[in-house]
Amino acid sequence: MAKRVSLSGNEAVAFGMKQINPDVVAAFPITPSTEVPQYFSQFVANGEVTTEFVPVESEHSAMSACIGAAAAGGRVMTATASAGLALMWEMLYVGASMRLPMVLAVTNRALSGPINIHNDHSDSMGARDSGWIQLYGENAQEAYDNLMQAVRIGEHPDVQLPVMVCYDGFITSHAVENLEMLDDADVKAFVGEERKAPFALIGQDPVSMGPLDLPNHYFEHKRQQAEAMKNAKKVILEVAAEYEKLTGRKYGFFEEYKMEDAEAALVLINSSAGTAKTVVDALRAQGKKVGLIKVRVFRPFPAEEIAEALKNVKAVAIMDKVDGFNAAGGPLFNEVVSAMYGKADGKIVQNYIYGLGGRDVTTYNFEEVFSNLFNAIETGKYEVYNYIGVRE
Amino acid sequence: MSKLVEIRWHGRGGQGAKTASLLLAEVAFNTGKYIQGFPEYGPERMGAPITAYNRISDEPISIHSNIYEPDYVVVVDETLIKAVPVTAGLKKGGAVIVNTAKSPEEIKKELKYDGRVYTIDARKISEETLGAYFPNTPMLAAVVKITGVIPVETFLNDIEASFKHKFANKPHVVPKNMEAVKRALEEVKGNE
Structure with a gap:
């Protein structure tokens, strides 16, 4: 027991x-x-x-x-x-x-x-x-x-x-x-x-x-x-x-949360994924088709499986709680985008650096990210490499 | 209670606000609830303002941020009212519970808060029952009563068992702690 x-x-x-x-x-x-x-x-x-x-x-x-x-x-x-x-x-x-x-x-x-x-x-x-x-x-x-x-x-x-x-x-x-x-x-x-x-x-x-x-x-x-x-x-x-x-608890390379018909999705790691789930629930209640992927296994990287999971989305925000300082995107972003190449092409793909040094990551942050994704779907205009929750 | 209840504690380092939040989580857990208890860690020093949080629900809790729109605010040290915006984001239907000898009316004016205000003289209760200033136990009892996160009867049985466990080596302090709990349940008063 x-x-x-x-x-x-x-x-x-x-x-x-x-x-x-x-x-x-x-x-x-x-x-x-x-x-x-x-x-x-x-x-x-x-x-x-x-x-x-x-x-x-x-x-x-x-x-x-x-x-x-x-x-x-x-x-x-x-x-x-x-x-x-x-x-x-x-x-x-x-x-x-x-x-x-x-x-x-x-x-x-x-x-x-x-x-x-x-x-x-x-x-x-x-x-x-x-x-x-x-x-x-x-x-x-x-x-x-x-x-x-x-x-x-x-x-x-x-x-x-x-x-x-x-x-x-x-x-x-x-x-x-x-x-x-x-x-x-x-x-x-x-x-x-x-x-x-x-x-x-x-x-x-x-x-x-x-x-x-x-x-x-x-x-x-x-x-x-x-x-x-x-x-x-x-x-x-x-x-x-x-x-x-x-x-009775199911584990894989990653958890797909409400991804079946999702048009806008997040990909992220660890505790903030839990906070983001509450935002997915709230937006779903408003009829918005949103979901998230929480990565559990980063090494080995489940490249094919992640590309498959993202093949039907219109826009995805890949979120890094770290910056690699390559001036282009964090490590999770780089790996997911590489995985998508040739398998899940033509998507709107954004990177968000968030929560560095313990900056609290809130539901408001994820509401903003989803709003940006829907805006990108509508207008076709977006930045790839972004910071969120930071004073600019 | 079916929905999520969010509580924010304000205290000073060394007064046990963190411990009190963990105790509340424990008593709620023991009645079958889903709980979170966590402090906001800063440069902790004796006397510095600290914040701790509780989420209590009948459903699993997945949110992992701090609490910005609490249902209840608990102020373990009334001098914080002048130093920290303790009622920030507090929901309109919520309430604030303050450890003070003052009346709810007086505290309400100091807080400039429209909602329900409760006061409890945890210092007096603690000093008269335990012989020293341990505000945790009376504050915990007041919070249980005002928030209703668990039934008071359940709480009384559970807290007595945990005192007996905690003070297994000095059982004579158990009745004193229970007296502090019971007095707090009676003496917490509100302006509603």
């Missing part, structure tokens, strides 16, 4: 980690992710988990310790945000390239400077090409559910890649909401008692990991890494289907 609880996003993730009971957690605290290792270290101190907790001196060391433990064959988890993720940068690539499944909970927070502790997606979007799978969640329930599925996705023999479970700092991490938690026994059965590493530094058949890889082999290793990311697409859907049987 699932248990109905009220928890913050960080509590949901920490309790989920407790149910998973990984072999090693190595972490360094940073706002707004601090509570995750804080709560988890209490579980360790109380003997509620058998995990070895490694309190390191920096995030670079946290990821290094995780890589070492995963290379030894362990099931490994950590958490960070913002500058902490930035300090892991070098090691993120190493972990992914060494094909080590690990789970990293990212409470999305802006990057400095100026220094800011609040939510946007600069941190994980900056790490989008590090070779990690990235799952995003709208609320505490989705953060918890993605955490459970992340273990299975990353550890699948055809994947063997690390996974980031991203959710919005403060908005999700520190807000108390309703959610359903699985029974401990169901979690154990779902994720498996322990990780089955196909290769490791120790054990019956130890291998060397991380030596110099010269032009003779490096390229082939990268090719295999790319194949693993392609394989992840199939595995993500398989794991989601199994999780749905267990919980």
Whole structure:
């Protein structure tokens, strides 16, 4: 029996980690992710988990310790945000390239400077090409559910890649909401008692990991890494289907909300999608054909599927809670537009940069975006690259 | 109550407005409601103005912004009335609940607000029942009564159970906290 609880996003993730009971957690605290290792270290101190907790001196060391433990064959988890993720940068690539499944909970927070502790997606979007799978969640329930599925996705023999479970700092991490938690026994059965590493530094058949890889082999290793990311697409859907049987909650690459006959649509990520849903509902009640796509899986990117989902819209606003500063559009925009090329052509496509550094994202913002989309459909006139909710 | 109720709390860092909003979320959750409880994080310091929010509904809640048009405003520290536009966006049919020794009529003039105004002397109740200034418990009781988000009887049973749990090591304070709750339910008064 699932248990109905009220928890913050960080509590949901920490309790989920407790149910998973990984072999090693190595972490360094940073706002707004601090509570995750804080709560988890209490579980360790109380003997509620058998995990070895490694309190390191920096995030670079946290990821290094995780890589070492995963290379030894362990099931490994950590958490960070913002500058902490930035300090892991070098090691993120190493972990992914060494094909080590690990789970990293990212409470999305802006990057400095100026220094800011609040939510946007600069941190994980900056790490989008590090070779990690990235799952995003709208609320505490989705953060918890993605955490459970992340273990299975990353550890699948055809994947063997690390996974980031991203959710919005403060908005999700520190807000108390309703959610359903699985029974401990169901979690154990779902994720498996322990990780089955196909290769490791120790054990019956130890291998060397991380030596110099010269032009003779490096390229082939990268090719295999790319194949693993392609394989992840199939595995993500398989794991989601199994999780749905267990919980009744359906997950895919993205959620389509009232998209069936939508003429104007949004594409966005995380908590603001929930706020936008209330605007979709209100506009639908007025007879306006609107919908939204909430992206859950950003790496691997579900290009064909998103293009298919957008093939009947007239206008779409792709919204980034980060700017890539290419003077043309944010990362989600770039990926969605690339995906549409040749498959969903001739649409009005706009990009909106929103909510940077924790600027509150309101229903008024989404009303304005939909109004702009309908205006563009009517007049054919629009700007592609826009900022919304900012003082100009 | 079928619709969404939105509540905004104004307090000062260290007074427990955030804790009170989380307590309200918890008691509503325990009656089967969908809830949100979240503070607006700033450069938190003892004494600095802080804001916290609650959404309570019979339906799942997907909105994740701050609250701009609350149904109720709770002011835990009356000195904020002069510092912060506490009634900004407050719905016409809404109400404001202020922790003060003043009368609702006096506070209404200070607020320049046309709607319902309620006052509760949480300091007096807290000091007389608990022996120190913990405004949370009486404020929570007043908010439950005025907003009606859960039935008062349900609240009384639930809060007693949670006091017994919270104060398992010092059970003698449970009756004092219950007295603070009951006095707050009786003494909150309004200008309607």
